[in-house]
Amino acid sequence: MRFIESIRSVKEIFINHEGADEPIDRLRPCFFRGAVNRCSFPTGAYKNPGIEPGRDAAPYGFLVLEKLIFFCVYRKIENKEGKRLMEPLRLAICDDLPEEREKLLCLLEQAPIPTVSTQFGNSEELLKVFRLGDFDLLLMDIYMDGMTGAEAVKKIREMDEQISIAFTTTSTDHTLESYRLSVLKYLEKPVRQKDVNDLLRLVQIQKENIPRLVIQQNGKVQKIPLSELLCLEQKAHHLILSMRDGSTIQFYGKLSALLPQLEGQPFFCPHKSYCVNLAFVCGINKEYQCYQMADGKKVPISRPNRAKAKRAYEDFLFARTREMG
Template sequence: MEPLRIAICDDQTEEREKLLLLVEQAPIQTKSILFASSEDLVEAFEPGIFDLLLMDIYMDGMTGVEAVQKIRKIDAEIPVAFTTTSTEHALESYRLSVLKYIEKPVKSKDIHDLLQLVKLKKENTPSLSIKQNGIEEKIPVSDILYLEQQAHHVLIAQKGGKELLLYGKLSTLLPQLEGQPFFCPHKSFCANLTFVCGINQEYKCYVMANGKNVHISRPNMSKAKKAYEDFLFSKARGIW
């Protein structure tokens, strides 16, 4: 397994270095980048580049909570752990789906347990297995916006603007997406409903989070609408 990619954010140099040391001492391979402010982290953040955000809540300027609120708008899945001297922000942490809330002084066991949890979460993340140039790769399902058949290739559009063009047929990949929040509104498209922002009735398409359109065939219009509404209902109930 590749090293866990961790962003460590704290405006106190001593605290940053202490967290880095604890992370490096844990028996799990990691690769860390240090940030001295929430503003720096938010500016550098892109979906898919980190496996964990380990950050202080109380920082000068933008707080950790405010930073995660901004990050959650573009990545709802990235694991986050707050370090803090107070538990008064526990409710905000819950609302932001924070993985762990660690009180200072941070202990080595706290970091070990956190990294183990992130590692298990990453290993158990549903993924799409593909072969590219004879090499097998796994793409986390939560990173995929949609798949599109283009002649003899399948375009896989991912978070962060990344696109992969794979030789083959869409139909051969679909069985791997069963049980996940995907719907095929057209024979050439399969959309991740998590990234659907709405339905354009006039142009008959799903409007995706990246601004692209996923076409809906005329016979599938009512099914596409129901699939999206059912997904939103399930999401409100906490199923997705």
């Protein structure tokens, strides 16, 4: 019941917000942070194994309401010209000093690109709840008690190769390691507004330019980020796309018609009716001769493709290992 009330409170906060008559793109990101912070979340409302019994679940409540806020505020509201407005970048801020996190939040509130942020007081707290695709950008302090930021980033890169990462630090001694971990940028403390603005613009450009699969569903064109796509499956005259959030997209079409869009990307067709994203393959099940996918799905490998499927997966793993240094 309290969770339902929390959702209602977000709606009320938005409707009653003193700047509600302003163009939505002028509302500052602090509004969203304040809306979530003003909600009351029962302990464990967000059912994630990283939340310990009795621990305050409010920081994780953001993850529950994030899609609701995007849907209600950004995705369904257009400006006077009828143009869809920019979705906010989803940020994770990890620093063991509350005052440093607050400084970053203040800079983000003044930035020209909208953001929504979740705070973490140490690396362990972040790793407990981190999931592939939850964030667009991670602002990570390096020197923290317990696990360092660099150590945490190594673990995060094993889960998510796409997320943009920036170190916030007083030292640049980790330059070589940052390169190996594909860290986008250093933000030297005290962090400047210009550096934050430049970083957000860079992340936004990367987000807009990520490879996408263009499809037509119910007469409407959709552009699906390939990093969100696990598998394409042909069933009779329909195509079924399995997404990494567990959802599926179904529409009329032929798999062969979409394959040219996947050229040069880490996709492989182990069977005439399937094409998989190798980034989400956990291994090859020799007993059943199939790819074991990250979502638990087993994708069959046809007999003629067994050797090619094995080689494609091994080549992908080798290339990824080499890229990560």
